[in-house]
Amino acid sequence: MTPLEILSATVSGEPAPRVPIFCNVLDQGAGILNMLPEQYFSKGEYVAEGQLKMLKHYGHDNAWSASYVGKEAQLLGCKKILFAKHGVPNVADFVLKSWDDIEKFEIPEDITQHPHWQSTDECLKILHQEVGSTHPICAYVTAATSLPVILMGMDKWIELVIAGPTDLRDLLVKKCSDFVQQQLVAYRAAGANVIIYANPFATTYFIPKKLIVDWSMPWMQHDLKDGVDSIVFYGGMGPINSVTELVIDKLNVNIFYPAPEDDLSESKRFINGKGLTSGVLDDIKMIHWTEEQTRNEVKRIMALGKPGGHFLFGTGFMPLDIPEANIIAMLDAAFEYGRN
Amino acid sequence: MFENYIEDYNEAVYEINKEGAIEVVERALKDGITPEQVVFNIIIPSIEEMMAEIVINADTNLAQHFMTAQIAAEVTEKMLTKFKTPPEVIGRVIIGSSYGDLHSLGKRIVIGCLKSMMVDVIDLGVNIKAEDFVNAAVEKEAQVIAVSSMMVHTATGEDGSSGVRSLLKERNLEEQIKIVVGGAPFRFDHELYSKVGADNWAADGVTAAKMIKELILEVKAL
Numbered sequence: 148m149t150p151l152e153i154l155s156a157t158v159s160g161e162p163a164p165r166v167p168i169f170c171n172v173l174d175q176g177a178g179i180l181n182m183l184p185e186q187y188f189s190k191g192e193y194v195a196e197g198q199l200k201m202l203k204h205y206g207h208d209n210a211w212s213a214s215y216v217g218k219e220a221q222l223l224g225c226k227k228i229l230f231a232k233h234g235v236p237n238v239a240d241f242v243l244k245s246w247d248d249i250e251k252f253e254i255p256e257d258i259t260q261h262p263h264w265q266s267t268d269e270c271l272k273i274l275h276q277e278v279g280s281t282h283p284i285c286a287y288v289t290a291a292t293s294l295p296v297i298l299m300g301m302d303k304w305i306e307l308v309i310a311g312p313t314d315l316r317d318l319l320v321k322k323c324s325d326f327v328q329q330q331l332v333a334y335r336a337a338g339a340n341v342i343i344y345a346n347p348f349a350t351t352y353f354i355p356k357k358l359i360v361d362w363s364m365p366w367m368q369h370d371l372k373d374g375v376d377s378i379v380f381y382g383g384m385g386p387i388n389s390v391t392e393l394v395i396d397k398l399n400v401n402i403f404y405p406a407p408e409d410d411l412s413e414s415k416r417f418i419n420g421k422g423l424t425s426g427v428l429d430d431i432k433m434i435h436w437t438e439e440q441t442r443n444e445v446k447r448i449m450a451l452g453k454p455g456g457h458f459l460f461g462t463g464f465m466p467l468d469i470p471e472a473n474i475i476a477m478l479d480a481a482f483e484y485g486r487n
Numbered sequence: 488m489f490e491n492y493i494e495d496y497n498e499a500v501y502e503i504n505k506e507g508a509i510e511v512v513e514r515a516l517k518d519g520i521t522p523e524q525v526v527f528n529i530i531i532p533s534i535e536e537m538m539a540e541i542v543i544n545a546d547t548n549l550a551q552h553f554m555t556a557q558i559a560a561e562v563t564e565k566m567l568t569k570f571k572t573p574p575e576v577i578g579r580v581i582i583g584s585s586y587g588d589l590h591s592l593g594k595r596i597v598i599g600c601l602k603s604m605m606v607d608v609i610d611l612g613v614n615i616k617a618e619d620f621v622n623a624a625v626e627k628e629a630q631v632i633a634v635s636s637m638m639v640h641t642a643t644g645e646d647g648s649s650g651v652r653s654l655l656k657e658r659n660l661e662e663q664i665k666i667v668v669g670g671a672p673f674r675f676d677h678e679l680y681s682k683v684g685a686d687n688w689a690a691d692g693v694t695a696a697k698m699i700k701e702l703i704l705e706v707k708a709l
Contacts, residue, residue, distance in 0.1 A: 231587050234640025239589060301592040302553065309503050309550050354550045355503075384671055407675065431639060431675040435682055463675075466639035 149281040150208035151340070158402060158423045160456055166449065166485035169283075169425070169461035170207035170478060173214055174235060176200070178467070185230035188215060191269025198270075199277055205478055209283040212339055213270040219289055220297040221263040223254060223326065233467055243299040246307060249319045252298075254326040259333050268337050275338030286339035288331060290346035291324035291370050292363045293383065298323075308354065308362075320366050327370040335377065343404065344371070344378045349394070350385030359390060364397050375400045382406055391417040391424075404461060411451045418457060425459040426452035428477065434468045438476035445480035453485065460485055489528040492520070497533050503554045505561075512562050522569035530559050530566075530603050537693055552693050553592065556599025563603040576607045578703030581624045582633040583611035586646035590637035593669050596692025597633060597699070604700055617650025624664050630706040631699050633667045634685070642672040643683055652684025662709060665702045669695050 148156065148164060156163040176197020177187035187193050194213040202210055215236040217228045227240035243252060255261050259268065274284050289297070295304045298319075307316050334342055347353045349363045371378060380387065380394050381404040387394075388409045394400050401422025405414050407429035414424040426448035433441055445460070452458040460481050465474070492515045499507030515525055537555050540547055567574065580601060582594055591613055601608045609627055611619060620632045632651055636642035643649070648668045655661045668685040669692065680688035686702065689695035 229587065229589065231640055233644070234587065235638050237587065237589055237638065301590065302595050305550050305553050305592070306557075309554055310505055351548055354548055358550075429675050431672055431679070434639070434643065435676070435678070466643075468639060468643055 151281055151283055154208065154283050154341075154459070157457065157459060160420065163456075163487060165482065165487055166453055167283075167459045168207050168478065168481045168485060169209045169285075169459060170205060170474070171209070171211065171285075171462050171464050172201050172205070172207075172474075173211050173464060174467050175465065179204070183230070183232060184234075184236060188213060188230075188236065189266065191266040191271070192273060194266070195270045195273035195277075198274060202278065202282065205474065206482075207478055209285050209341065210274050210278060212274065212284065212286045212334070212337075213267045214285075214287050216287070216289065216297060218263065218267065219294065219326075219330070222258055222261050222330075223298060224252075225297075235464075238297050241299050243295070243303075243319075246303075246311065246315060249315055252319070252322060254322050254329070258326070258329050259336075264333065268333075271334070271337035271339060279338050279340070283341045284339050285341045285343060286334040287343045287345060288327060288334065290344060290349065290363075290367055291320045291327050292348040292366050293346050294323040294327070295319055296347075308348070308358075321369075324366055324369045328373060331371075331373065340377055341379060342377050343381050344400075345381045345383045347383030347385045349390055350382040350387055351389045352382070352385035356389065360393065364393065367394075367398055371398060371400070378402065379404050388413050388417060395421060404459075407463065411448065415452065415455065415458070420455070420457055423457045423459055424452070425461045427461050427463060430463045430465050430469060433473045433477065434466060434470075436473060438472055441473045441476045442480040445477055446484050449481070449484035453487070456487075489520075489524070489532075492529050493532055493536070496529055497536055500533060500537070500555050500558055501551065503551060505554065505558050508558045509562065512566075522566040523571070523574075526563055526566050526574075526603070526605075530563055534559055534600055534603060534693065534696070549592075549691075552691055553596050553599075556596040556603075556692060556696075558599075559603035560599035574605055577605050577700060578631070578707060579607040579609065579627055579629040580631045580633055580699055580703070581609050581611060581620055581627065581629045583615035583620060583635070584613040585634050585636045585641045585644070585648070586614060586616045586650075587644070588636050588638055588641035588647075588670075589613045590635065590670070593637070593692050593695075594633075594635040597635075597669065597695045600693055600696030601699060604696060606696075606700060606703065617646055617654055620651050621654040621658070621660070621664075625658075625660070629664065630703045631665050631667060633669070633695070633699060636668065636670040636672060638670075639672045642668070642670060642679065648680075648683040648685045663706060665706060667695065667699055667702065 154167045198210040217238045224242040229237040229239040386406045418424045496511040665686045
């Protein structure tokens, strides 16, 4: 079976030879092509080449489109990204300097015509052509209730969500939600077949449960009104077990990517055969772990997640500081302990 | 005597009701409670209660921590203007986000709590070089440098806490100035703080303030 067939069988509960293995190596592509991140992310063809080389080198299942979180901000008017030599690109210019800017803030009429979309489109076209029929190709979309964080900063957004005027808050979220809908259509059309739908503001780590139910959930329904096909629910950095049942019930999403902090046994119990959940390794610890510690953690996750199926093994967004030997040890162990 | 005010104030803060919290303070002042008593007998115990709550109740969330700190800082600043004599500050902290890091939320939570605990805070802002942290600490005679990092490369890089540690060592300042760190990477790897040369860390901004206060007292006791 191809990795895509293995994923599809695992979601539907059919037999598969092994657990799907997602290794989210995004920034590592620059090093493989001997480039600095700014150059690497400037062209879709570079990112596609980096992703294809990493698929071949590591043998994991999933490729990524041209992704860094600031990309969404650029599509919405961000003028400056801070590219580190050895780290994740960071938004360096907030589109919304104050709440007063919300009224006149506009989303692009058609993001596929936007200059910053072109590298993503180019990357996805190459990946689709090369591995689209065999491998999951991932894209990252931030939910409307979390998207303002990269437009105005986390603190200003929390202040608006919690203590600001609700009409202004919802005016901004409506614009963001329309943008999310456009992105979902564009990503699917360009060849992404796994869409990580990230929403820290749907986790109780960030906001109270009542606000999730009353405010965040209706906006997620708006984001996903065209369907949840290929959607994977992810809480950003926040644990999601406390909202999993709510998401299944209200959104019909049935693929989940919890945080490493989530209790995997609990995640499995909530899914209860109705979809797929993931055992996510805490890859920040991999920076200082030995190969043996890495293998042991993979073994532990597989032992908890594999019984009963409907299970995927995955990582966070692998930091560049992780030693190569630990990445190889992790994947060796995942293929070994993930066999069915 | 203060229990009812603390209970009402905490309830408002827990519900993230800023107006409600300010109403409790105004009621206390009207009832003859002094501004000094408001800070030391209501605001500070309230923050301490929130710290205890964080440990036993996993349902508290980032929005609550943030708003608790902002409300506490705002109320304290208002009360300070009404104090009969200026309060004695416990100590001084230099705080900022590490070089390459533009995140400010965690830092603002810590600042809010520290201010309400009578700690003098000098906020250098975001994207701060290790050298600037140390120079500011020396110039302002701070006991603690607090480095906030939301991304792995800014937490572990030479321009973050590791760089601050190297400079303190080089200038023989390690006894007088302590380093604390905070931010998402440290939440995912609880041992990371020691690997980047920090003296301590905390999982959330509210607890961080308490830990910083303890470090200040430790340095001052030398």
